[in-house]
Amino acid sequence: MQKVTAFAPATVANVSCGFDILGFAVDDLGDKVTVSLSGNPGIRVTKIEGDKGKLPYEADKNTCGVAIHAMLEQMDFEGGLEIELYKGLPLGSGMGSSAASAVAALVAVNRLLGNPFEKKELLPFAIEAERIACGAGHADNVSPALLGGFVLIRDYHPLDVIPLNVPRGLYCTLVHPHLVLNTSDSRSVLRRNVSLKDATTQSGNIAGLVAGLFQEDMSLISRSLNDVIAEPSRSVLIPGYDEVKEAIKAAGALGCGISGSGPTIFILSPNEEIAWEVSRLSQQVFEKIGLPIDLYVSAINTRGAYIIEEEQ
Template sequence: MKEIKLFCPGTIANVSCGFDVLGLCLDTTGDEMIIRKVDTPGVKITKIVGQDLPLATEKNVAGVAVLAMLEKLNNTTDGFEIEIYKNIKPGSGIGSSAASSTGAVYGVNELLGKPFNNHDLIEFAMKGEELASGVPHADNVAPALLGGFTLVRSTTPLDVIKLNTPSLLYATVIHPQIEVKTADARQILKSKLRLKTAITQWGNIGALVSALYTEDYDLLSRSLHDEIVEPIRSILIPAFDKVKEECKNAGALGSGISGSGPSIFALSKGEETAHKVAEAMKAVYDKVGVSYDIHISKINDQGIKILES
């Protein structure tokens, strides 16, 4: 195999109560990437379409992730060219940097004959996240590589668990056309918590994981509550509270900030409800006067997909 074309999915990190530990993979939203093996050693980003991002390997999240993988292999002889077709805008809160990082390491791994499994690749993709946000978090790259819902129990050492995905679950995401950089969104968070707040959050995380396995949609709905991050970050997002209210009125199980924002996600039981939620989101933002994109997606239990090879 000399060339591979990939679908690199968008992701929702945190899923309300699981800051830096929970994430899920989207099915209809993502980038595309073409990676080819070439004779000249090293990694070269040859084309980026859709967004103005650096082509320099050391300044691009895809390049940094692949370099980390090749270093682990002590591979100084193979060469790769990468084309990135960006459909996910940086700063959107739906895993733009993770899509590039994971797609790059997944594709190069395939072209090298799969020296690593998908779980192993998380470590290298995290290097791209570190370049993008200053923190090597795994809550976006893990679901992109493993599919479905994932739980990051630990990053040192890396311990990621793929969770069950309820069969009727859909995500609706509205992306207001403003940018919230992950690094900036982290800076406004508090460094200390009240014990009572932490206990409430732990209860919601545990209940959410249980709800995914039992496919208890009512319990899932009660668990989609964030005591820690949402009250602070929501001030950066226009009409956030109104969107949450209207999503609930439209039948959503719950909603929250997607990643570091500004995107807002809602989870619903069934596609019909997910579309009703989308209309409710649109109605709010049409009045606000901020342009937006809407995504409706079943949860992608596979993760990255090979389109051509």
């Protein structure tokens, strides 16, 4: 291969109670990255589209370049690579924008160089890119972006990522208000200490959510979508959040939460019809407060990142 293009999907991290340890992927929405062999040594970012001029071209500051560099350090490769990034995800949206770019870049270059790594083995390289983008090497976006479905990050030392079951019929609605909420700002409002009561409640909800996914028990999933640690502090940063949470109850949604660090709100529903209904209700909420939004309705993506095109 001389050129490979890969796609990586948007993701929802935390999933309410699963702060920094749970995530899932959505369909269609995501980033594309093309990686080409070059006669000039080194890694260069040659094109970025869809970022409104905000992302750096320096390879050591761009998540694509950082991820690929981390990968190449584990290989005997001294050639050159050129990167083209096509952003389909808004920056600072809470939908795993930086993770999608890094993962798509890794999947493309891995194929370009003959698949020296299994798909799951690319995770540590993507995590290194997250350190540049977010200041912390978390895996709850990059893991589902790469592998698809729901994932649990049981531990980081060593990295232990566990695929979870995706119940039949489960749908997600993403509500993206037109405002930027930086991860650093969202983390700055979090409490540094958690009470034993809240820790116990949160642990029960995490266990209940995982059990609900495997048992395909929508009622248990709904009861478990409750975050008592991060959401109380972060929800105040998102206009309309409480109103959306209240509006979707009667429509039959399983529950909602903040996607990643926000401001995107995710809503889980037991079927596609309800997912579209809660998108309509969310639209009404934000029309009342005068804040534009983007709406996406999607099944859970179980495929993860994949190759779009290869050129000899």
